[in-house]
Amino acid sequence: MIIPTLECGCRALFQKCTNFRAHSRSTQDHSGRQRPQRVAAPDLKKHAAGPRNTVVPVPERKIAIVNSEAIREDCQEPLNQASIVDIADVTKPRLIALLPLPLPPPDAPYKSFCEKGGRFGPHNQNNLLHNPFVQKQGDLVYLTYFNAGLRIYDIASPTAPREVGYFVPPDPKSRYGTFPQNKLVAQTEDVLVDSRGYIYITDKNQGLFILKYTAK
Numbered sequence: 001m002i003i004p005t006l007e008c009g010c011r012a013l014f015q016k017c018t019n020f021r022a023h024s025r026s027t028q029d030h031s032g033r034q035r036p037q038r039v040a041a042p043d044l045k046k047h048a049a050g051p052r053n054t055v056v057p058v059p060e061r062k063i064a065i066v067n068s069e070a071i072r073e074d075c076q077e078p079l080n081q082a083s084i085v086d087i088a089d090v091t092k093p094r095l096i097a098l099l100p101l102p103l104p105p106p107d108a109p110y111k112s113f114c115e116k117g118g119r120f121g122p123h124n125q126n127n128l129l130h131n132p133f134v135q136k137q138g139d140l141v142y143l144t145y146f147n148a149g150l151r152i153y154d155i156a157s158p159t160a161p162r163e164v165g166y167f168v169p170p171d172p173k174s175r176y177g178t179f180p181q182n183k184l185v186a187q188t189e190d191v192l193v194d195s196r197g198y199i200y201i202t203d204k205n206q207g208l209f210i211l212k213y214t215a216k
Contacts, residue, residue: 054125058137062088063096063158065141070121073182075114080121082143084158099141100163102148117183119146126193135193140164140213142199144188150201152213165213172205179204 053069067082082099104110113120126142128134141153141161149168155161169186180187187204194200199211 053123054127056125056127056129056137056141057087059087061158062086063155064093065125065137065155067099067122067125067143069123070119070146073119073180074117075120082122082141084155084161097159097161099143099151099153099161102145102151102163102166104148105168113145113148116147116185118180118185118187120148121146123188124190126191128192133195135195135197142191142193144191144201146187146189147185149186149188150191150199150211164215167201167209167211169201169203169206169209172203174205176205 052066054067055064056066057064064085064087065082066085068080070080071077079101081101083095084097084099086094086096102113104113104116108116110116123144123146125144126135126137129136139154139156141155143151143153145151147168149166151163152165153161154164169188171185175184184205186206188201189204190202192200197212199213201209201211203209
């Protein structure tokens with residue numbers, strides 16, 4: 001299965017997915033729209049550990065935000081992460097920064113999110129950028145991180161990204177699904193930011209949270 005991510009002029013960036021796990025990105029030339037030609041299929045394993053889940057290109061800045069997806073609970077897999085990749089030459093993407101690893105709040109009863117239970121690692125970014133009612137990609141990256149909730153990063157300097165905000169939902173009181181399989185903890189799945197700046201996140205066993213980033 002091949003899922004288109006975003007078209008940049010006459011070139012489109014794709015994620016190549018196998019069994020719902022993205023492994024690489026493909027760049028196709030759409031100048032001849034009846035017969036698009038693949039011009040590159042670089043392996044992104046070096047840019048994010050684990051199965052690739054999301055690639056958000058920012059063509060005007062010649063970068064892409066790439067993240068893998070945590071699959072196993074209790075961190076029983078290689079560390080997943082999110083990164084910024086230079087795509088000035090789409091045939092030779094170059095890793096230029098890693099987004100900081102989330103840390104628990106100072107008053108949390110655990111020192112690492114790996115101790116919290118459930119899945120810990122990146123999942124989804126704000127997508128649907130073609131929709132006029134969805135906030136366009138700017139200096140802020142909104143990234144769900146399962147048991148670490150929503151993380152917000154400032155990439156104004158793409159080689160030095162900073163975490164500037166987060167929201168970790170309270171753990172659910174009741175189970176309505178089969179996951180997480182072990183501890184019943186928050187598992188933030190998806191995020192969408194509308195053009196007004198309202199942030200919508202979904203969380204297993206809890207539903208929808210609506211947030212607003214105040215930058216204070």
